Amino acid sequence: MASEEVVDLEHQNHNFHFENGPAAAIFSKATLPVTLKFKDVIYKIKIEKPGKFVKAAGKSEERTILKGISGVVSPGEILAMLGPSGSGKTTLLTALGGRLGGRLAGSVSYNGRPFSNAMKRNTGFVTQDDVLYPHLTVTETLVYTALLRLPRVLSKAEKTAHAEAVIAQLGLTRCRNSIIGGPLLRGISGGERKRVSIGQEMLINPSLLFLDEPTSGLDSTTAQRIVSTLWELANGARTVVMTIHQPSSRLFYMFHKVLLLSDGNPLYFGKGSAAVDYFSSVGFSPAVAMNPADLLLDLANGVSTGENGEDQAAVKQTLVAAYKTHLSEIVESELTDCSAEPPVAGDDRTLSRWSNTWVNQFSVLFRRGIKERKHESFAGIKVAQVLIVAIVAGLLWWQSSTSHLQDQVGLMFFYSAFWGFYPLFQAIFTFPQERLMLEKERASGMYRLSSYFMALTVGDLPMEMVLPTMFYTITYWMAGLKPTAGHFFWGLLGLLYGVLCAQGLGLAIGAAVMNLKSATVFASVIMLTFQLASGFFVQNVPIFIRWIKYISISQYTFKILVAAQYKVGETYPCGGGGGEVCLVEDFPAIKPVGLRGVSTAIGAMAVMIVGYRLIAYLALTRVGALKK
Structure with missing residues (x-):
């Protein structure tokens, strides 16, 4: 393919048009709706056993982190993965986001294809910790990200306009000129930092958005605002997958689908609104009215609301067996019946790996580095x-x-x-x-x-x-x-x-x-x-x-x-x-x-x-x- 065709492909892949303003269509709809399917995902790691002074040669044990997890998420849906710490939520999210190497078995597909450079261009990933430069302002952070991530067919002014559109869409206008801040530097609030992190990923108008604990450390009102923003993004035919630790009942009912994990095992996959009814049907109904998320987390920890003193391991084994009996076939049929979507635009053999040239990357990184590190180099x-x-x-x-x-x-x-x-x-x-x-x-x-x-x-x-x-x-x-x-x-x-x-x-x-x-x-x-x-x-x-x-x-x-x-x-x-x-x-x-x-x-x-x-x-x- 000629170089001009590659440029056109990149332009189509990002769908950045300016007929109705600088960035009028960024949040209206995803460029290419993506259906995410994952089947029998298994992940194992080796744990070295230390010797008295050094690691004992050949002595290692294998630990299974994910134990055959399946599911499907369609455009317009939010999948929330729940479970206690150590249940495998972040590992699964990382695997679905194409960022997990090692001994990963099973299949993960995006519109029927494996992860690729083209899919990477359509994927946003928000980590749990907001990794941002403390001395840059909100506007500077998003503009520099836009200059680095948006395709070279756009001018600097157009990329800046995209950053401005993200600031307006995510409600960051009030703090646009405030610095991000850090542990020892006063800056914007935790909720605003999280929205900046989401905004960095929204700049590329992703079809698939992954978020690791986006409400962690936030008050209920701020968490509600974050999830509401994600709900609006999902309405634009985007596929949103997130991990969340303990959502309020208001947040829980905003999730289209819920995946409950315990020690790497799936205990539930399906509509969030049907979760309580399912667990009641297998003998684990709540004794009192309670937040559905609290019920699910109690069960994932092996804490039954029924008889007191019931063995936690036994509760978990019962729930794992119930999933295999009642839900696994339903999930399998959903994976099979899900209609085929168009493949992700772009051929990896012709699509350039980088959105911008080496010189452009160097120029932006040089300016950003000078602006950030001058505060440290010339600290009082x-x-x-x-x-x-x-x-x-x-x-x-x-x-x-x-x-x-x-x-x-x-x-x-x-x-x-x-x-x-x-x-x-x-x-x-x-x-x-x-x-x-x-x-x-x-x-x-x-x-x-x-x-x-x-x-x-x-x-x-x-x-x-x-x-x-x-x-x-x-x-x-x-x-x-x-x-x-x-x-x-x-x-x-x-x-x-x-x-x-x-x-x-x-x-x-x-x-x-x-x-x-x-x-x-x-x-x-x-x-x-x-x-x-x-x-x-x-x-x-x-x-x-x-x-x-x-x-x-x-x-x-x-x-x-x-x-x-x-x-x-x-x-x-x-x-x-x-x-x-x-x-x-x-x-x-x-x-x-x-x-x-x-x-x-x-x-x-x-x-x-x-x-x-x-x-x-x-x-x-x-x-x-x-x-x-």
Whole structure:
């Protein structure tokens, strides 16, 4: 198929038209109604048994999470999956959403076809936790999502119009210019955050919408508003599947279908309004008038409303047997009788995997990254920390001279040490903190991992340079180092070069370990080793361990800083008051690193700058949903 036809296919697949306003038809009806069928879905995991010190080889047990679950959801219907914690609700939702790998058996089909790139373009998935950038406003969050997820055939103005339409539809106009906020940052309310998360998925006008606990942590009124919104979306010929823990009776009767799970077993599948009658027919009628959802959850936990003291396991076994006897054939017939719908538009062989080009993805991610991370990079406490240390250092080294060469060399080493650790630990937090966002957006197919990585790397460069430049400028002139532009700027470039190396090492460690505590310990050991081997503390390093200095960021940074301040053949007063002078390159703290071979140091650090970032990227490609 020609490229023009692929573009037309994408345009039809999203059904974005503008005859009656910028986004008049977004919420009226789904582009392509989808019937979701799942039959005998079984999911198993292996649990490793730990040994005394390490995992016991070959000792593992298999646990079945989902035990043959079937059902069908048609366009215009909401399926609510109920059950106690650990019943398998989220696992099943993830499997139906095409996001669960591993040992999954059974069949899941979308209009008779398996999950595909074309289906992915028509599917929205709202996770239980609202993974959003705290410093972006509601409008910025939705606009950036629109720019990344909507097809390239739409202009920036049209994508922005779609975001505005979502804001109006979901009742977010009042808080449109408010920041999202977080645990330590005041922002919008929990209900508004949930609606923003739903809005991100609604931007693509999905035919199939999955939601994991959309009312979790919300008050009854806000929960009612959320489910009412979902009910309106379902009325537009969309298929909505959600998990919910303990809905009120008002919410329960808004569900078209209910699936009750207990320990991975189905106990009920059918109309929500018929659930109480079914359980009454098999001997589990409520003793008093109660919320149907409470009855279902009691039964899923093995708590019968009949005789007191009845064994919970026996109740569950009775309900599982009753399902197989009374409901399984009904569900099977519904799966068989459900009329065939048109297949999902788009052929995976011709449909581009990505909605936008690499350059467009990079551009949007770069702008979004700058807007979000500038708040963290220039947080008041960080700026104050750097300023205080700079002023204290400037006072300690106040107007030093070559007559106290050891002091000046000590300042050079302090530069390399402080600006080795500081950017290292800042960079370590980057990927572990961004992992949830990456997993969410990558699972939605928003962008390539390479475009994200390059946008983050390039976007951090100017922000990472500001604080060390400010620090160096203050201490340089307070310490009375050589007052010429050449010496100043060469030293500054050397320091910034070292910062880039340390930042790259931090990115690599953070991406490879993905555990902040472990990564911090690992990075501390590495950087301390680099500093010990840099030649400042120990001049006579044994030959069998001398190789460490050749990979030491501290050693190369220290060398460049010293070479920027002093030149070969330069002397310093070394004879007390007798006027005797000595060569700077022979000074004990300088001799191990030397004033020659600066180009070699620059080359080695260039390899590190690229190499560490390449390691970070390769480490990310090996992390589950972050794979390309």
